[in-house]
Amino acid sequence: xxxxxxxxxxxxxxxxxxxxxxxxxxxxxxxxxxxxxxxxxxxxxxxxxxxxxxxxxxxxxxxxxxxxxxxxxxxxxxxxxxxxxxxxxxxxxxxxxxxxxxxxxxxxxxxxxxxxxxxxxxxxxxxxxxxxxxxxxxxxxxxxxxxxxxxxxxxxxxxxxxxxxxxxxxxxxxxxxxxxxxxxxxxxxxxxxxxxxxxxxxxxxxxxxxxxxxxxxxxxxxxxxxxxxxxxxxxxxxxxxxxxxxxxxxxxxxxxxxxxxxxxxxxxxxxxxxxxxxxxxxxxxxxxxxxxxxxxxxxxxxxxxxxxxxxxxxxxxxxxxxxxxxxxxxxxxxxxxxxxxxxxxxx
Numbered sequence: 001x002x003x004x005x006x007x008x009x010x011x012x013x014x015x016x017x018x019x020x021x022x023x024x025x026x027x028x029x030x031x032x033x034x035x036x037x038x039x040x041x042x043x044x045x046x047x048x049x050x051x052x053x054x055x056x057x058x059x060x061x062x063x064x065x066x067x068x069x070x071x072x073x074x075x076x077x078x079x080x081x082x083x084x085x086x087x088x089x090x091x092x093x094x095x096x097x098x099x100x101x102x103x104x105x106x107x108x109x110x111x112x113x114x115x116x117x118x119x120x121x122x123x124x125x126x127x128x129x130x131x132x133x134x135x136x137x138x139x140x141x142x143x144x145x146x147x148x149x150x151x152x153x154x155x156x157x158x159x160x161x162x163x164x165x166x167x168x169x170x171x172x173x174x175x176x177x178x179x180x181x182x183x184x185x186x187x188x189x190x191x192x193x194x195x196x197x198x199x200x201x202x203x204x205x206x207x208x209x210x211x212x213x214x215x216x217x218x219x220x221x222x223x224x225x226x227x228x229x230x231x232x233x234x235x236x237x238x239x240x241x242x243x244x245x246x247x248x249x250x251x252x253x254x255x256x257x258x259x260x261x262x263x264x265x266x267x268x269x270x271x272x273x274x275x276x277x278x279x280x281x282x283x284x285x286x287x288x289x290x291x292x293x294x295x296x297x298x299x300x301x302x303x304x305x306x307x308x309x310x311x312x313x314x315x316x317x318x319x320x321x322x323x324x325x326x327x328x329x330x331x332x333x334x335x336x337x338x339x340x341x342x343x344x345x346x347x
Contacts, residue, residue: 035126036334040175040287042183043192051085052185052234085134086187086232087141089124091117094204094222106223114196114225121194121229126338129233130173141232144173148243151347155238158277159346163258163265164248169343170294172244172267174274174331178284181240185232199224240283242274245346252297267294268301271328287332291339298333299326 046052062075093114100106100113132143148159175182186192206218235241247267251259258265271288278286290298326333 035122035336035338037126037129037289037336037338038122040177040285040334042177042179042284044179044183044185045190045192046084046086046185046188046232048083049188051083051187051232054082054084054234054236056080056082056236084185084232084234085141086185086230087128087132087139089121089229089231091121091227093117093225093227094202095224097201097221097223100223110223110225114227117225117227118194121227123338125229125231126336130336130338131340132233143233144175144235144241144243145171145343147235147238148241148245149346158239158242160242160244160270160273160277161265161346162244162247162267162270163263164246164251165345166248166250168249168341169245169345170247170249170291170339170341171343171346172247172271172274172294173289173339174242174244174271174278174286175289176240176278176281176284176286178240181237181284182233182235185234186230190230194227194229197226197228199226239277239279242277243346244270244274245343247294249293249341252294267298268328275329275331287334288328289334289336289339291337291341292335293341294339295326295333295335298328302326 057078062073064073093110095110095113100109128140128143130143130145132140133146134140134142135146148155150156151159151161153159177183200223201221202224203219204222204224206220244267248258251257252267255261260266261268263269274288275281
């Protein structure tokens, strides 16, 4: 698998380039610790102030066998342009100045308070990457689940059904990140990643003890931080994402029903098929994404080492302690809890 060039930057790479004082890199580390998909995604500035205009090839030119002294007609490829929008995620933290000073280390106390906002933004971003739908919320961007949501759509060959039909369904995604395949964007001319802006000490209005609403007469001094994350997702070539949908979680954990290892819908067989749906694995950095329930099931398979699951590997020390990530045929299996166990059937 090819290594991405230095122009393909992760969120942490962008943070370290753009903020030499260390503040934003710390934020980037906090985010990547809780959501592994953010460690893998390629980030680049969009070519529009509001996102990215992508030119997609929709048809190949016609080519001909030619005889000597005989001409051929001209031909050309067909393309289409698609605009992918960025969304703007924000949060605002207001910490009572006197409460922060009681701690003795105001900066550390503010970080401990603000970490909850970081986690909320992290979870919202990850959820949107999978389930974002501008049709229901125009402020968001289009996520992977909505792009790969029908077995009769034009990209249906990259949607594999694991056969489940119950109430505990989930999905596994294979994504090949690259600047010609799938990548994240931020608006042209803006800062990459999460912006943490210290607004300093401000007078803020507090809730009234009687009405429960903010009153124009109740004020306090607060230390204010504003967080903002302008982000979007571009699937430039739909062939570089594969969704394994309709995975029955209880079947997977028990290796029963649709997930018996001898069944054609067993996820380890579908994961193999998913790899062969990708035209060229050298186009970027590949990874599987699943939630911790599915990840635990695959890790158990790796430890049991039955002949049916030898493709699933887990890094171990000589004492059996996990020291690396679980892989499938060399491709990392990454955990992302934003993927739910309550998905509807993809049909």
